[in-house]
Amino acid sequence: xxxELSHLRELEAESIHIMREVAAEFENPALMFSGGxxxxxxxxxxxxxxxxxxxxxxxxxxxxGHNFKEVIDFRDRRTAEVGARLIVAxxxxxxxxxxxxxxxxxRASRNRLQTTTLxxxxxxxxxxxxxGGARRDEEKARAKERVYSFRDDFGQWDPKAQRPELWNLYxxxxxxxxxxRVFPISNxxxxxxxxxxxxDKVDIPSIYFAHQRxxxxxxxxxxxENDFVERMEGEEVFEETVRYRTxxxxxxxxxxxxxxxxxxKIIEEVAATRQTERGATRADDRVSEAxxxxxxxxxxx
Amino acid sequence: MSEILRFATAGSVDDGKxxxxxxxxxxxxxxxxxxxxxxxxxxxxxxxEYVNLALLTDGLRAEREQGITIDVAxxxxxxxxRKFIIADTPGHIxxxxxxxxxxxxxxxxxILVDARNGVIEQSRRHSFIASLLRIPHIVVxxxxxxxxxxxxxxxxxxRDEFRDFAMRLDVxxxxxxxxxxxxxxxxxxxxxxxxxxxxxxLLSHLETIHTASDRNMVDVRFPVQYVIRPMSDEYHDxxxxxxxxxxxxxxxxxxxxxxxSGFESTIKSIDTLEGTVDEAFAPMAVTVRLNDEIDIxxxxxxxxxxxxPVVTQDVDAMICWMDETQALSPxxxxxxxxxxxxGRVMVKDINYRLDINTLHRDEDATEIKLNEIxxxxxxxxxxxxxxxxxxxRETGSFVLIDExxxxxxxxxxxxxxxxx
Numbered sequence: 001x002x003x004e005l006s007h008l009r010e011l012e013a014e015s016i017h018i019m020r021e022v023a024a025e026f027e028n029p030a031l032m033f034s035g036g037x038x039x040x041x042x043x044x045x046x047x048x049x050x051x052x053x054x055x056x057x058x059x060x061x062x063x064x065g066h067n068f069k070e071v072i073d074f075r076d077r078r079t080a081e082v083g084a085r086l087i088v089a090x091x092x093x094x095x096x097x098x099x100x101x102x103x104x105x106x107r108a109s110r111n112r113l114q115t116t117t118l119x120x121x122x123x124x125x126x127x128x129x130x131x132g133g134a135r136r137d138e139e140k141a142r143a144k145e146r147v148y149s150f151r152d153d154f155g156q157w158d159p160k161a162q163r164p165e166l167w168n169l170y171x172x173x174x175x176x177x178x179x180x181r182v183f184p185i186s187n188x189x190x191x192x193x194x195x196x197x198x199x200d201k202v203d204i205p206s207i208y209f210a211h212q213r214x215x216x217x218x219x220x221x222x223x224x225e226n227d228f229v230e231r232m233e234g235e236e237v238f239e240e241t242v243r244y245r246t247x248x249x250x251x252x253x254x255x256x257x258x259x260x261x262x263x264x265k266i267i268e269e270v271a272a273t274r275q276t277e278r279g280a281t282r283a284d285d286r287v288s289e290a291x292x293x294x295x296x297x298x299x300x301x
Numbered sequence: 302m303s304e305i306l307r308f309a310t311a312g313s314v315d316d317g318k319x320x321x322x323x324x325x326x327x328x329x330x331x332x333x334x335x336x337x338x339x340x341x342x343x344x345x346x347x348x349x350e351y352v353n354l355a356l357l358t359d360g361l362r363a364e365r366e367q368g369i370t371i372d373v374a375x376x377x378x379x380x381x382x383r384k385f386i387i388a389d390t391p392g393h394i395x396x397x398x399x400x401x402x403x404x405x406x407x408x409x410x411x412i413l414v415d416a417r418n419g420v421i422e423q424s425r426r427h428s429f430i431a432s433l434l435r436i437p438h439i440v441v442x443x444x445x446x447x448x449x450x451x452x453x454x455x456x457x458x459x460r461d462e463f464r465d466f467a468m469r470l471d472v473x474x475x476x477x478x479x480x481x482x483x484x485x486x487x488x489x490x491x492x493x494x495x496x497x498x499x500x501x502x503l504l505s506h507l508e509t510i511h512t513a514s515d516r517n518m519v520d521v522r523f524p525v526q527y528v529i530r531p532m533s534d535e536y537h538d539x540x541x542x543x544x545x546x547x548x549x550x551x552x553x554x555x556x557x558x559x560x561x562s563g564f565e566s567t568i569k570s571i572d573t574l575e576g577t578v579d580e581a582f583a584p585m586a587v588t589v590r591l592n593d594e595i596d597i598x599x600x601x602x603x604x605x606x607x608x609x610p611v612v613t614q615d616v617d618a619m620i621c622w623m624d625e626t627q628a629l630s631p632x633x634x635x636x637x638x639x640x641x642x643x644g645r646v647m648v649k650d651i652n653y654r655l656d657i658n659t660l661h662r663d664e665d666a667t668e669i670k671l672n673e674i675x676x677x678x679x680x681x682x683x684x685x686x687x688x689x690x691x692x693x694r695e696t697g698s699f700v701l702i703d704e705x706x707x708x709x710x711x712x713x714x715x716x717x718x719x720x721x
Contacts, residue, residue: 002513003513003516003518003550003582004304004513005304005584005585006304007304007305007383007384009585010304010305010584011305012586013545013584013585013586014584014586016545016586017526017545017584017586020526020527020543020544020586021526021527021641023527024526024527024599024641047574048573048574049543049586050527050529050543051529051572051573051574051588052529052531052533052535052536052539052572052574053529053530053531053532053533053536053539054531054533136375136377137376137377140374143374143375143376144372144373144374159372162372163708163709164398164399164401164402164623164700164709164712165402165709166401166402166405166406166698166700166709166712167405167406167694167695167698167700168406168545168695169638169639169698169699169700170638171638171700171702171707171709173636173702173707174707175707186375187375187377187386189377189379189384191379192384273333
């Protein structure tokens with residue numbers, strides 16, 4: 001018997017340790033679930049961490065209303081399967097309450113608005129810890145973020161005042177009104193996620209696999225034809241075989257041309273790709289060099 | 302299947318650390334086109350004549366603006382043999398706490414020495430931190446060999462000087478590689494410029510370092526993290542102790558003792574969602590069930606009756622102080638986190654403060670300030686189940702937390718029980 005774990009099993013153990021630590025030390029945690037592959041793996045890890053008991057915290061979805069239908073169906077099915085309580089916080093409600101104003105024009109998105117919805121949900125439900133599926137390989141501001149990311153009363157991240165994080169000893173002490181964002185899959189890469197999905201036969205929404213879709217091109221990305229985006233002049237819709245590398249709002253998530261219709265083919269594609277997933281498919285990170293850092297400081301994930 | 306290697310690097314702007322990491326990432330195809338484009342664009346904007354690979358690792362706006370690394374950044378790359386996690390830390394003395402943080406989980410410390418300058422203060426400091434944090438393997442890259450005409454003598458000089466100094470430290474595995482990060486000599490491919498060097502280039506060295514035996518496989522330590530009680534019809538009487546193995550090998554049927562109660566039992570099964578396992582070892586996260594119903598809660602420790610950690614309230618330890626607002630001094634009280642156990646401690650005594658450049662011990666020190674390292678003793682309100690840090694990194698480490706600010710103020714490495 002060799003006393004070595006494969007890299008996936010070591011990553012899994014680290015994540016499970018973090019998820020149990022939060023369950024033990026916080027009063028009112030919740031698991032953020034977007035229906036994307038990272039949050040799906042995170043939900044799977046939570047299932048493993050507490051088996052045979054149910055996951056001892058609810059699942060929170062920030063619903064922008066600009067979703068892929070396949071993803072919402074998947075969310076409902078999967079949370080029912082694991083027996084978790086699903087809390088949906090809706091950006092539309094936040095708009096209707098006059099807390100934020102809808103952006104207008106062809107480039108309007110609700111990406112930025114969801115921060116307010118999230119912070120409102122945290123306050124309403126008095127969450128003291130929120131699990132997020134962010135990975136450090138995704139983006140350079142995230143590469144600097146702790147597993148336990150301290151947020152003040154306003155949900156803000158202060159990159160210069162992060163708590164040192166050593167060994168597997170996490171400091172979850174907070175005052176009333178503050179909370180911790182917890183990133184249990186910080187050390188996973190995109191390829192690790194896919195290998196794990198293959199290894200563990202994790203179910204994922206169909207839009208990750210190659211399919212026919214009506215799309216149009218904008219800023220070098222293929223956006224899905226949908227009811228929420230006004231097309232600009234010259235943006236013609238055409239049919240293409242595509243798949244999604246990330247799942248965000250339908251208004252800002254680009255598809256990639258791909259014929260990969262199985263997990264194994266996706267792994268081959270990911271291993272050979274020369275673009276980061278956010279660079280290739282997310283309009284929200286293209287705004288500036290520090291787009292992610294700025295949004296995180298405001299309370300975004 | 303590959304295993305994970307975690308390595309820590311420390312360095313400042315000029316010693317080629319960023320270039321070396323950039324090269325490892327670039328040559329293993331771990332830098333993507335859009336990342337490279339962004340770096341090229343920013344370099345140009347900042348008026349740099351060459352593509353500044355440091356921009357790949359400096360993620361925060363303030364770091365890019367000031368051209369310095371402030372915090373620990375984690376980088377990832379993989380080869381068919383292994384997955385690598387780099388904890389990339391700044392090298393200046395004012396960032397000692399960041400170095401300590403990066404070193405706490407590392408299997409390997411990568412230390413760069415400029416072949417022209419030899420072993421300087423900074424190399425000594427980094428080596429000391431690596432040995433203090435018990436990083437089992439130190440790889441010294443003697444860099445900028447291209448600037449000393451790939452001279453074997455120059456390499457040998459640095460190596461001998463480093464060895465002399467390292468004899469004062471406790472380093473289980475020390476190796477030396479002559480490289481030029483800029484040109485790529487001995488980083489990924491073996492260099493033709495140094496036929497006299499018969500060792501491996503850096504990447505194959507990292508791919509083959511044997512780390513499995515670095516973990517403690519002898520002393521069974523299972524800190525109980527969370528008690529699983531499903532309270533469902535199907536699992537009505539299920540009571541499992543979830544945790545991460547911190548040492549040794551657990552098997553069903555093993556005799557165990559639970560601390561602090563001292564009650565003994567045997568392991569009934571070791572459970573995971575996929576079913577039971579025959580053995581559990583570090584760092585597996587499992588759920589242990591026992592054959593007897595005893596009262597066990599978070600913070601308790603399961604171990605073998607004939608091999609137990611020291612149970613004590615009086616601890617002797619090295620600490621690195623991490624708080625900028627207040628210093629550590631005797632009689633102060635802090636919260637402690639040790640394994641899954643949380644309590645409070647009072648500092649009894651500062652034994653000495655260490656000058657991390659000269660290793661001089663100042664026994665008259667009355668406080669330990671930000672980025673300083675010292676030996677202290679403290680008394681804990683609860684008994685702790687401790688091992689010497691050099692024997693077990695998990696049961697030998699702790700953090701101190703300021704109870705007013707909630708800041709993590711110290712990292713601690715246990716030396717043993719102190720006189721009460």
